[in-house]
Amino acid sequence: MIEHKNIPELCVPAGNLNILKYAIAYGADAVYIGGGRFNLRTMGDNFNDDELSQAVEYAHSNRRKVYLALNAVIDESELGELEKYINNIKNLDFDALIISDPGVFQKVKEIIPGARIHISTQASTSNHQSVNFWGSLGASRVNLARELSQGDIKDICRLSNIEIEVFIHGALCISYSGRCMLSKYMSGRDANKGLCSHTCRWKYYLLEEKRPNAYFPVYQDKRGTYIYNSRDLCLLAELDKVVETGARSLKVEGRMKTENYVSRVTWVYRQALDLIKEGKFTEQKKSYLLKELDKTTHRTYTAGFMFLDGKHNLELTDNGNVGYLRKYRFAGNVESFSEKYDAPVIKARNQIKKGDVLDIMQPGKNPIKFTLSEIIDSNSEKQMEVANTNASIIIKGLGKIDSYSLINVKL
Ligand code: SF4
Numbered sequence: 001m002i003e004h005k006n007i008p009e010l011c012v013p014a015g016n017l018n019i020l021k022y023a024i025a026y027g028a029d030a031v032y033i034g035g036g037r038f039n040l041r042t043m044g045d046n047f048n049d050d051e052l053s054q055a056v057e058y059a060h061s062n063r064r065k066v067y068l069a070l071n072a073v074i075d076e077s078e079l080g081e082l083e084k085y086i087n088n089i090k091n092l093d094f095d096a097l098i099i100s101d102p103g104v105f106q107k108v109k110e111i112i113p114g115a116r117i118h119i120s121t122q123a124s125t126s127n128h129q130s131v132n133f134w135g136s137l138g139a140s141r142v143n144l145a146r147e148l149s150q151g152d153i154k155d156i157c158r159l160s161n162i163e164i165e166v167f168i169h170g171a172l173c174i175s176y177s178g179r180c181m182l183s184k185y186m187s188g189r190d191a192n193k194g195l196c197s198h199t200c201r202w203k204y205y206l207l208e209e210k211r212p213n214a215y216f217p218v219y220q221d222k223r224g225t226y227i228y229n230s231r232d233l234c235l236l237a238e239l240d241k242v243v244e245t246g247a248r249s250l251k252v253e254g255r256m257k258t259e260n261y262v263s264r265v266t267w268v269y270r271q272a273l274d275l276i277k278e279g280k281f282t283e284q285k286k287s288y289l290l291k292e293l294d295k296t297t298h299r300t301y302t303a304g305f306m307f308l309d310g311k312h313n314l315e316l317t318d319n320g321n322v323g324y325l326r327k328y329r330f331a332g333n334v335e336s337f338s339e340k341y342d343a344p345v346i347k348a349r350n351q352i353k354k355g356d357v358l359d360i361m362q363p364g365k366n367p368i369k370f371t372l373s374e375i376i377d378s379n380s381e382k383q384m385e386v387a388n389t390n391a392s393i394i395i396k397g398l399g400k401i402d403s404y405s406l407i408n409v410k411l
Pocket residue numbers: 172173174175180181182183191196197198199200201
């Protein structure tokens with residue numbers, strides 16, 4: 001197995017400051033975030049001005065990078081607000097700004113001449129000429145369209161003058177990156193302004209024009225029909241082949257996801273990249289990491305357009321069973337440690353009960369399994385059978401676990 005000296009950056013999403021800290025603890029090289037305006041997750045938590053500054057400081061003090069997304073499509077009427085916003089963030093030391101609109105690109109260059117700019121997947125860049133066009137304007141990286149194959153990406157990396165980034169994991173659109181109007185048509189919420197209502201995941205019926213109230217079900221499975229619904233992208237099993245393309249950054253989708261999701265996905269891909277670096281990404285290791293990744297809530301996976309062979313073509317056309325798969329439930333985060341009970345104090349994020357089989361994730365360590373036999377209320381110190389959401393509990397017998405540990409319950 002070949003060793004790879006130049007392992008690409010692992011770039012992961014964070015919807016708020018807390019998630020950014022988890023992402024860093026679990027091994028992200030870079031984290032991308034959104035401020036209050038002009039990014040593609042305006043429905044998410046996002047970072048206010050003070051949090052943006054804290055994010056930069058925290059990431060840099062941990063020697064990681066932080067990128068700010070400014071990748072929405074901008075209307076003429078928004079240009080004034082955009083200018084104010086760029087002026088507002090101009091003194092923050094982001095490692096790059098993520099942009100898709102040439103107007104935003106121009107404005108950023110005017111106001112922050114030294115800014116590094118990454119071109120968002122929203123720009124649908126799909127050949128090296130386009131990459132070099134962006135490079136000639138001063139961009140330092142392009143995140144390619146998600147609809148390209150491994151061969152194309154390899155050629156683009158070879159022929160490009162600037163860095164290439166590709167998505168390796170997370171939700172996909174059924175439309176070409178950055179060109180979806182489905183949400184705007186059906187709910188009035190424009191996906192290209194960060195307001196996507198995920199219309200493609202809705203349930204659809206067959207309707208005959210003369211019988212407006214007769215909704216004929218068309219079943220793909222017992223829950224209904226989801227003709228536009230895409231599987232989730234997962235390139236873990238073939239990550240070594242993605243590394244071989246020469247891409248400098250591998251990106252995970254999911255700025256609306258919890259710290260639990262982001263931490264596990266980050267940990268799994270961190271392990272995989274470290275193993276690839278050492279030439280030890282064996283079938284056995286791959287299968288272990290795929291099982292760990294499967295503990296996140298996700299749709300059926302696909303390798304997308306990366307490998308257009310018989311197996312992967314089938315994945316693209318067969319969108320059966322694309323509802324969420326859930327084998328574990330997020331149960332809590334570690335809050336502190338009780339010396340008296342020699343056990344961690346956990347903030348319950350969902351119900352936990354005696355007898356539950358827990359999965360304990362800790363930064364930099366393999367997850368461990370623990371069967372819950374004693375729960376103590378951390379305030380009253382009484383024994384409990386069941387702890388509900390927001391309860392502060394002591395899990396007896398677990399011993400010391402690290403900061404940023406996350407607890408899941410096996411379903
Ligand atoms: S509606 Fe679906 S395909 Fe369109 S942008 Fe939203 S998630 Fe993507």
